[in-house]
Amino acid sequence: MSIEVVSGNHAAGYALSVAGEANRGARGASCGIYPITPQTEIVEYVASFPFHKSRVVPVESEHSAMAVSIGASLAGARAFTASSSNGIAYMVENIMVAGYYRLPIVMVAVNRTLGPPWNIWADQGDTLMLRDFPWIQFYCESNQEVLDTTLLAFRLAEDHRILLPALVAMDAFIVSHTQAETVLPDQPTVDRYLPELDLPHRLRHEDPKTLGGLVWPEVAMSLRQEIDEAMGRVDEVLAECRTAFVDVFDRDPGGAVETLGTEDAEIVIIASSSIATTVREIVKQRRRAGEKIGLVKIKMFRPFPEQALREACRTARKVAILDRNYAAGVGGVFWQETKAAFQGHRDDLLVQNYLTGLCGGDVTPAMVEEIIADVIARSAETKPVWMATQ
Amino acid sequence: MPTLEGVPPIPCTEECLLRPGNTNCGGCGMGVGLTMLGRALAEAGDTCTLAIPACCGIVTAGAFPTTSYGVPTVATTFASAAAVAAGIATIRDLNEERGQVICWAGDGGTYDIGIATLSAAAERNENIIYICYDNEIYGNTGGQRSSATPPGARTTTTPGGKSEDKKDIMAIMAAHQIPYAATLSIAHPEDFARKLRTAFSISGTRFLLMHSPCPTGWKSEPADSVELVRLAVASGLFSLYEVWNGRAWRINVEPDWTDPMEYFKRQRRFRDGEIDLQATERASRDRFQRLEVLAREFPYKTKEG
Numbered sequence: 001m002s003i004e005v006v007s008g009n010h011a012a013g014y015a016l017s018v019a020g021e022a023n024r025g026a027r028g029a030s031c032g033i034y035p036i037t038p039q040t041e042i043v044e045y046v047a048s049f050p051f052h053k054s055r056v057v058p059v060e061s062e063h064s065a066m067a068v069s070i071g072a073s074l075a076g077a078r079a080f081t082a083s084s085s086n087g088i089a090y091m092v093e094n095i096m097v098a099g100y101y102r103l104p105i106v107m108v109a110v111n112r113t114l115g116p117p118w119n120i121w122a123d124q125g126d127t128l129m130l131r132d133f134p135w136i137q138f139y140c141e142s143n144q145e146v147l148d149t150t151l152l153a154f155r156l157a158e159d160h161r162i163l164l165p166a167l168v169a170m171d172a173f174i175v176s177h178t179q180a181e182t183v184l185p186d187q188p189t190v191d192r193y194l195p196e197l198d199l200p201h202r203l204r205h206e207d208p209k210t211l212g213g214l215v216w217p218e219v220a221m222s223l224r225q226e227i228d229e230a231m232g233r234v235d236e237v238l239a240e241c242r243t244a245f246v247d248v249f250d251r252d253p254g255g256a257v258e259t260l261g262t263e264d265a266e267i268v269i270i271a272s273s274s275i276a277t278t279v280r281e282i283v284k285q286r287r288r289a290g291e292k293i294g295l296v297k298i299k300m301f302r303p304f305p306e307q308a309l310r311e312a313c314r315t316a317r318k319v320a321i322l323d324r325n326y327a328a329g330v331g332g333v334f335w336q337e338t339k340a341a342f343q344g345h346r347d348d349l350l351v352q353n354y355l356t357g358l359c360g361g362d363v364t365p366a367m368v369e370e371i372i373a374d375v376i377a378r379s380a381e382t383k384p385v386w387m388a389t390q
Numbered sequence: 391m392p393t394l395e396g397v398p399p400i401p402c403t404e405e406c407l408l409r410p411g412n413t414n415c416g417g418c419g420m421g422v423g424l425t426m427l428g429r430a431l432a433e434a435g436d437t438c439t440l441a442i443p444a445c446c447g448i449v450t451a452g453a454f455p456t457t458s459y460g461v462p463t464v465a466t467t468f469a470s471a472a473a474v475a476a477g478i479a480t481i482r483d484l485n486e487e488r489g490q491v492i493c494w495a496g497d498g499g500t501y502d503i504g505i506a507t508l509s510a511a512a513e514r515n516e517n518i519i520y521i522c523y524d525n526e527i528y529g530n531t532g533g534q535r536s537s538a539t540p541p542g543a544r545t546t547t548t549p550g551g552k553s554e555d556k557k558d559i560m561a562i563m564a565a566h567q568i569p570y571a572a573t574l575s576i577a578h579p580e581d582f583a584r585k586l587r588t589a590f591s592i593s594g595t596r597f598l599l600m601h602s603p604c605p606t607g608w609k610s611e612p613a614d615s616v617e618l619v620r621l622a623v624a625s626g627l628f629s630l631y632e633v634w635n636g637r638a639w640r641i642n643v644e645p646d647w648t649d650p651m652e653y654f655k656r657q658r659r660f661r662d663g664e665i666d667l668q669a670t671e672r673a674s675r676d677r678f679q680r681l682e683v684l685a686r687e688f689p690y691k692t693k694e695g
Contacts, residue, residue, distance in 0.1 A: 057476060059510055064507050071477020079477070094467055209463070211465060212448070213457060214451070
């Protein structure tokens with residue numbers, strides 16, 4: 001173990017690499033890689049890592065990056081990649097395939113605005129576009145959380161009760177390029193946490209199967225239902241993976257949601273990724289002043305932690321949801337999902353959406369204060385409020 | 391009855407590559423090609439994993455829970471066969487396992503949507519065999535033009551006959567300087583089998599282009615399939631040759647310049663007045679002449695000399 005000052009990208013590249021290396025005693029590791037700002041440093045890190053049983057394949061597109069990882073995973077190897085923004089959009093078809101093939105591929109995504117216009121800064125629209133695919137999704141706020149969650153994601157994804165790919169996202173530049181003290185666990189410790197991958201449906205000559213051929217409606221639908229059942233087991237398996245992580249690394253990687261002050265909060269702010277960091281400081285200050293206010297950070301977006309959210313907002317009267325993303329014609333994606341989670345359970349709750357920091361805009365403490373004042377003064381919900389940076 | 395020049399059918403066992411009872415149309419060249427591939431693998435004591443993009447080749451498998459394929463097979467997205475195969479081959483090689491990794495793709499997945507992926511795999515010299523069964527049409531979707539469709543051919547998207555020439559995919563692949571590129575015809579089964587054996591014996595990217603009759607798309611009689619591709623070779627419309635490393639050429643069959651009308655008139659995708667016969671013959675001779683120059687100036691030399 002060492003503590004180093006590294007960027008979020010470095011933390012992600014390190015985690016992907018040591019996870020791949022941890023499978024050297026089994027069928028090895030591989031990944032297709034392709035550059036795109038601001039994740040390029042991740043694939044550069046992976047490309048220079050001294051693996052013992054791995055091949056990094058520098059391909060011609062994101063679409064093929066995921067395709068190579070799919071092939072490697074089908075052959076039983078630990079597979080991963082990283083991408084961002086329009087790269088994810090270009091990769092979408094194979095991202096979907098990785099999910100429906102139940103391949104435990106881990107992808108680190110650096111959330112960047114989808115173009116046009118050309119904008120390289122933070123916005124979650126790229127990965128939230130994947131919301132209906134069978135991928136587990138995590139949104140991280142710090143370098144350490146990116147590293148820890150990436151390692152955890154492999155263990156969770158590869159568990160035979162799950163067998164779904166997992167995505168670990170961080171905000172462009174705010175996390176990806178900010179250097180911070182990060183614990184980098186050594187290889188033997190990672191080896192202890194990540195068991196060798198045993199993919200039950202890998203391609204085998206001794207038991208030839210055809211994957212992806214024609215399947216009639218009833219059976220095909222049952223495959224979708226199996227995904228739903230696997231998604232339903234994520235909470236339980238995530239809890240186990242989290243406990244094991246604490247045992248091995250002596251550090252809590254966090255769960256599906258993280259709460260602060262929600263035991264008595266009347267006002268709850270819901271945020272994700274690096275916005276949660278800013279909100280947390282303000283909530284702490286206000287609680288010290290005696291206000292009944294709380295924070296819920298949604299870390300796991302898929303499966304959506306409905307139960308945990310309802311529990312966290314048990315005492316709340318009003319909820320403000322900050323979204324750094326926008327679903328055209330509707331509003332924030334986290335807001336839509338949260339509204340749906342409360343529907344029929346907490347119809348008394350005022351749930352207001354604030355669109356903040358889209359396309360990389362700063363979400364300042366002053367803006368968060370403004371949002372808190374707005375939600376406190378409210379007597380009714382309105383359409384999502386666009387918060388300008390100026 | 392067309393015969394495969396006396397080549398007996400392979401015994402069908404659980405292990406054979408293409409099992410009986412598959413869904414291919416009568417007279418499908420792809421089915422014959424798959425059978426020959428299975429036979430060549432069995433003779434070489436080899437096996438394979440198939441990566442098949444969207445095309446008739448994956449429909450061939452039939453419906454779950456049965457499959458016509460006796461080897462591990464994965465359906466890839468349309469453009470991804472070469473990249474998925476590269477991933478599979480990577481892990482095979484890391485684990486020092488036997489068995490070829492073979493892409494089995496139509497012309498749409500090769501000449502059109504998959505060409506960037508194929509080009510990149512070839513540039514990286516991925517350790518895969520890529521076989522394109524070229525029926526000169528998007529057959530699985532009912533017969534639309536591809537960049538492999540020959541000039542004059544009617545398709546559902548070229549109702550008056552295609553006006554552009556067929557893309558020279560072999561020249562493109564040879565330009566990648568891959569270890570081996572060769573053309574195949576089911577009317578020349580011994581040449582076909584020998585080229586498969588050659589491909590099995592080499593590592594790196596190997597590209598094989600098979601002229602694949604499609605009675606459904608070509609509007610021809612199923613029983614004419616083998617004869618049609620024989621005529622294509624004889625009339626110089628499709629040449630049988632091999633290219634090593636993009637640097638050495640060898641022609642395998644000399645055309646006897648049979649009148650190409652013999653080929654055209656037995657397919658209702660070609661109509662009178664929609665084929666420029668003179669231009670076609672000129673193009674065929676010109677193409678073959680260039681091949682002859684390459685084979686003469688840059689000949690493939692066997693160890694025997």
